[in-house]
Amino acid sequence: MxxxxxxxxxxxxxxxxxxxxxxxxxxxxxxxxxxxxxxxAGPVDESVLTEQHLHRSSFITTEGYRGVQFIEHGRKLNQWELDHPAVLDLLRQSGFYYISRLRRLQLDQALLGALIERWRRETQTFHFRHGEMTITLQDVAVISGLRVDGAPVTGTTVYPWPDICQALLGVVPDDIRAGQIRLDWIYQQFHHLHLDAPAGLVAATARAYILYQIGCSLFPNPTGYRVHLKWLPLIADFDACGALAWGAAALAYLYRALGSAALKGKVECCCFATLVQIWAWDHLHVGRPTSVGAVADMADCPMGCRYDI
Known part of the structure; x- marks a missing residue:
């Protein structure tokens, strides 16, 4: 005593x-x-969590242990502010309007690092002392506004890329490598659009922004400066694009990224990290900022915009 x-x-x-x-x-x-x-740190019974010998929690106490750095190119994405009415209409038609309203966050690496140490790819859940939690399709829909039902996001990666770019973007990039183009090129080529621009250029700009959104945040590349053109045919027709389950595809990509980063020896996780952080704020209440003042401030925005950041 x-x-x-x-x-x-x-x-x-x-x-x-x-x-x-x-x-x-x-x-x-x-x-x-x-x-x-x-x-x-590991499970008492390994009949479900069978990969404990590969999981990073088995090596936390070892010398030289390194945490995971989460990567999302949010600063690139936030610099492109959309205000052209015709482009915004096409984004609504294609299902990318609400996600365009969601500004990307300054990532809380400590919070995300603590979460990745508790992620198990055997169950696709975070394992806490009180039980399991995970990011669901409903979370994706509510936080980002992306569609989670509909046709699957799938296709081929074999195309004559210069011809595809000419047909859908109206211009051929000068640096196509392994089917990928630079994100900076997309921004410089399309971010400024006059109000009296012709319909073809408006459509090309909308496709360019969606491709930019995909490369920066939804399906990011660890290099941070390129995006694959395989997504471009999927956004050729805006109505068909709007019928695809982009939210489900983003969640599947996120699960795979978290599962890989949770293994020993991994030092980075390139994914839709803003979604993970807002989900943690919603459900764990750790280090979250204050909410916006009134419901009116949330007009035409996904719920991920409700934090005053």
């Missing part, structure tokens, strides 16, 4: 004031409990 002298409490271990035995640096029992928790 701790001793009370007048109004001052003394630690029963070191006999010093200002703290209790549970926080005493000389309390070896607490230190041993902490070490035991680290040593027992």
């Amino acid at each position: 701790d001793e009370t002298s007048g109004r001052r409490t003394k630690c029963s271990i070191c006999k010093q004031g200002g703290h209790y035995r549970n926080t005493c640096p000389q309390n070896t029992e607490i230190a041993q409990q902490g070490r035991r928790h680290l040593e027992e």
Whole structure:
């Protein structure tokens, strides 16, 4: 027990004031409990979590352990502010209007790093002491506004890329490598559009923005400066594009990225990290900012926009 002298409490271990035995640096029992928790980071029964020997939680206490750096090219995406009415109409038609309203966050690497250490790809869930939690299709739809039902996002990667670019973007990039083009080229070529621009250029700009959104955030490339043209045929027709389950595809890509990053030796996770962070704010309430003041501020926005950031 701790001793009370007048109004001052003394630690029963070191006999010093200002703290209790549970926080005493000389309390070896607490230190041993902490070490035991680290040593027992994995499951007691491995019949479900069969990849514990590969999971990063088995190596947290080893020398040279490195955490995971989450990568999302949000700064690139936030610099493109859309205000052309005709482009916004096409984004609505294609299902990308609401996601265009969601600004990307400055990532909380400590929060995301703590989450990845608890992600298990065997169950596609985060494992906490109180149970399991995961990011669902409903979370994707509510936070981002992307469609989660509809036709699957699939296709081929074999196309004559210069011809595809000419037909759908109206211009051929000068640096197509392995079917990929530079994100900076897309931004410089299409970010400024006059109000009296012809319909063909408006459509090309809308496709370019969707491709830019895909390359920066939904399906990002770790290099941070290229996006694959395989997505372009899927956004050729805006009505057909709007019928695709882009939210389900983004979640599947996220699951795969989290599963890979949760393994030992991985040092980066390139994914839709803004979705993960807002989900954590919604469900775990750790380090989240204040919400917007009124419901009116949320008009025509997905719920991921409700934080004052």
